[in-house]
Amino acid sequence: MLSERERERYKRQMMLFGDEGQERLKKAHIFIAGAGGLGSPVSLYLAVAGVGMITIVDMDAVDQTNLNRQILHFDRDIGRKKTASAEEKLQEINPDITIHAIDAKIDETNAADLVGKADGIVDAMDNYPTRYLLNDVAIAKKVPLFHGGIRGFYGQATTIIPGTTPCLKCIFPKAPPLEVLPVVGVTPGFIGMVQATEVVKYLLGIGELLTGRLFIWDGMQAHAEEICVERSPGCEACGGMARKKTIARKKK
């Protein structure tokens, strides 16, 4: 049940999806991999939307060079663990939700346990090897993976529903080389909002998800477009999964 205080807090969005929708958000658990450029805006907006439980994982400490884009972290947080900073900010911005901030490096030994029983995984990572691990966990647990990636003024996003849509390996079978990427904060802000919007819609069971489509944003041209993407029958990650006809939505 929503408290009076929650009803006030969420009044303006409950005009869109009512008590039932807000209750759904409250009962939901979302896993956010990364508290950096994408993880900052995604976690802040899911927190204020009232997603009842947010797990956010990161292994790094806040560095001065992070501050142009990682808006969860302030100048005073330099040197502090990102998870400590994230937990404090998210809990302050919405004391009515539960935040689990876990200081860990996501690897093959712990990825499934870290995700636990979350209803969905937000990819806010900065590298493909870890993204592929999250993709495997999403497939194994049959939960969606909300992918985002950015570079410079350019970003991409897609929503992966295992068994229905292409998985991350179908779309990007090989990782690009690691590099120190140029980035301006507005780009992860923009792509993070696409991801967070997808999470909210998925949890509410409304709208059309960004499935089977790779959304591409070129900030320099102020141009958005999408590319249709298809499952790869021989995909090493999801090739064995039976195809589902309809997109599974979170149960009430």
Place this chain on the structure above:
Amino acid sequence: MTVKIRFFARFRELLGTDIMTDVVAGMMFTSLITSIAKKNPEGYAAIFDEKGDFREFVILMKNGKRLDIADAEKTPVEDGDEIAVFPPVAGG
């Protein structure tokens, strides 16, 4: 015949995009993209390795359909083709 080549992300920064070009019949995808990319050595190096093969992460689309980079050297370009060439972007 005329085709359009669209580069994305880093490739776009280095090579531009929406490049309309005339091609001779029978030209293969790899040759076409090689010739366009060579206009900027940095752009070429971003897409192709030292042996002149596509870097393994490069994604090619022909009219919205995936074209495997392994098949690109034996797939001829057709009139009106729209060709997309892009890398996965990794930042977060």
